[in-house]
Amino acid sequence: MTTLLETRGLKKHFGGAHVINGIDFRIDAGEIRCVIGPNGAGKSTFFKLITGEHRPSEGSVMFLGQDMSHVLPHERIRMGMSIKFQIPGVFPDLSVRQHLQLSLHRAKDDRPESLDELLQRFMLENEEHVLARNLSHGKKQWLEIAMAVSLRPKLLFLDEPVAGMSVEETHATGELIKRLSAAGLTMMVVEHDMTFVKQIASRVTVLHGGSLLADGPLDEILARDDVAEVYLGKKK
């Protein structure tokens, strides 16, 4: 298996607060990896260290074997990372079509059929000319995932992709992610919703108190007592 992403002894502290305490982590090509953990586990900080929004205090993030310490966020995207933030980061005054035009242009793919295909795959055909400000929350999430996917990344990061979605939208998003995975896309998903995690993940990583508590196949991890204790707040 080709290793796409690896962190070695990753640490982050803000003043005296140690938020990430030395995480060794790896994602291989073809995986859907879910990173889970209770509130305050350090998931968001870990995500931001990987995407370049935060600089590590110690340790390193390696992508495709290259140290990312001094690689700017936009350069990471050009190298093959793609990111969907937790809060939908769309451009309110642009239409759905213009969003996809822009992201396809960044991917150097200006073919109209690519745009039509994206609209169809992400269930946005009827919103093509709608301004992003007028989209429902779920559609904004899909639009953002569509933009991230259109960049043809080697590794797609999704930070809570179903936050604020209805049950139906959550399920549809899960199916969408499975289809993307079947097409060969590697993904790292930070998520709270365990129903969704069970729907999509083959392997999970559990963070707790800024450290890696467990890492492995979904069923094995969920069967562990220590995971149940930190995640559900009780012993099994």
Added chain:
Amino acid sequence: MKQTKEPSRLSPASATTRAAHYVPWLVALTLPLVVDATTSGNLAYCLLWAFGAVGLAAMWGYGGILSFGQTAFFGLAGYSYGIFTLNYGDAWFDSWLGLGAGLVVSIVAAALIGYMIFYGRIKGVFIGIVTLSVTLVLETFMSQTAGPQWAIGEARLNGYNGMGGMPPLTVPWPGGPLTLENASFYYLVLILLIVVYAAMRKLLDGTFGLTLIAIRENPQRAEMLGVDIRRHQLLVFVLGCALGGLSGALYTIWGSYITPSTMGLTSAAMPVIWVATSGRKSIGGTILGTALLVWLSQNLAVYGSQYALILLGAILLIVVLAAPEGLLPFVARHLRRMQGRAGQDAPRGGACLKREEGKS
């Protein structure tokens, strides 16, 4: 194919609206035929300010960069034209080289200042403060250059009295060079304006414009598309400042004169007022609005320049409160609504709708 949906947008009313965009240009082309030479020269004066306003509209309306520094590049280009032509003579090619020199100086200065701003991660209102400081520093510096020691070659800077005596633009002509003045200067400005308008529409209606809007609305998300936001901001800043420089050089050519007050506080506020009033997201609206506001100011200035300023301030206040997208987009939107074809998704500014129509 989704394109099949779009021809429905090309209704007769839409074609009429599109044809209406050409009316101001046609009127502008015929004006010198119906007015005297002096009026043509005055009309050229009204139009030449539009370049800097268009530059600010691109920066502010599209890129979200509010600069008070258009006048700094206006002044730099104007003084550069004077220094070049007063030193190298008034042959036809010298005058055009002088215009080129003015543009080059404003581009280089904009690149340096822009690099410090954007690569120094200066954002938001602080860009306005830095650019305003630049123009005020230049004004203050030029104001104290009255002594004879302040000369570059043959060109005396002359402090607050201003630099004068620059040659006009000339073109080679059988029987001797032809001086561009009054109607011929008006047509030069108009042709340049048409070229700038077409080029800016092409640029801003394309992916460069989309990228600027994306940066304006959500820079972090734009960065996650692989966009180097600093580079794009620097590019639009330099482009906008170069257009400010073009206004400055043409102004100096028009009057053979430039003073430090063209870089002062009142002057620095003018482009912001013109663009905010006209509609910062509409290039055509900015040109038309700026020309009309300058014309209005000129006519009111006959009764005292303070009246023009008071009226401009009042207009700006009303526009900000009643039509924050700008007067012309506001009027255009209501006209479209009256035509019964208000889009179910009309954007606040005109730019997005125009762009979508442009693609259809």
